[in-house]
Amino acid sequence: MRLIALAGRHATAVMAAGVLLGLVVPPLAALARPLLVPTLVIPLALALVRLDWAAAAAWRGRPLAVASLLAFVLVVSPVAVRVATVALEPLGFPASLSQALVLMAASSPIVSNVAIALLLGLDAPLAVVVVLAATALVPLTLPVAANLLLGVNLEIRLAEFMLRLIGLVGGAFALALVVRRIVPASALEAKREIVDGITVLNLLLFGLAIMDGVTAYAFERPGYVLLAIAAAYAFNLMLQAAGGFAFRGLGTRRAVTVALLAGNCNMGLVLVALEGRAGFEVVVFFALAQLPMYTLPALLRPLYAKLAGAPAPPG
Secondary structure, X not given: XXXXXXXXXXXXXXXXXXXXXXXXXXXXXXXXXXXXXXXXXXXXXXXXXXXXXHHHHHHHHOHHHHHXXXXXXXXXXXXXXXXHHHHHHHHOOOHHHHHHHHXXXXXXXXXXXXXXXXXXXXXXXXXXXXXXXXXXXXXXXXXXXXXXXXXXXXXXXXXXXXXXXXXXXXXXXXXXXXXXXXXXXXXHHHOHHHHHHHHHHHHHHHHHHHOOOHHHHHHHOHHHHHHHHHHHHHHHHHHHHHHHHHOXXXXXXXXXXXXXXXXXXXXXXXXXXXXXXXXXXXXXXXXXXXXXXXXXHHHXXXXXXXXXXXXXXXX
């Protein structure tokens, strides 16, 4: 338990270590691969256990703000990224990387953003509202964005895709409901570091699992991999800066939360939509794009805390 609590106290550092470990020790990534789905569900469930549901429900009274947030993450972001990549392609920027970046930006925020927002002391109720609404809408918006911006036809089987999403999110809600019914709120608060530690260890395992096969490809095509990593960091930061600036009127803490949501996109859903039709370069980028999502919370933690007007949380 002490080790789990220690992971909770040093959450962002442990997250960063997980994804880097998957690159450095490929056999660990291969072992963790079967845990991809459970390690998506558990962090969301644990975040929902700790969530202030009254604060999340209060956003029902601000439909225009929620609609603006959804329009930004699902429509404005991919358009902005496409404009940027069109400018880069004449300079030799790979078309496959452009495609991957636009598809990344067109997806909904990762569900783990809710857990990360909690760990960073940001506005988790806002995060859960945007994550869940965007995840519900992305099967409708992603094919349109891919077709109009890239000329790619994503023939999503909508019913099947929605069932998968319902299984993922619904499973997390069900697990959170069971825990909240069984464990008193006071006990959960008293064991907050242990809950955070379990969350972080699951995120670590996910970071390990998604790196499976990436290291071998990096030895084959180091130039592409280095460019993909640089692009992943650059566009993640660009989207974060744009999101935070666009919604600065919501207050600094909420603007920083929007920044987190805008930069960290759910590429797993894009892979589900592509159903194996994506080129391996695109798939590799989706794995490499986890690097900024796992390391930037640690690197930017003091900045997030300063902008949000709160002391930096431990770790």
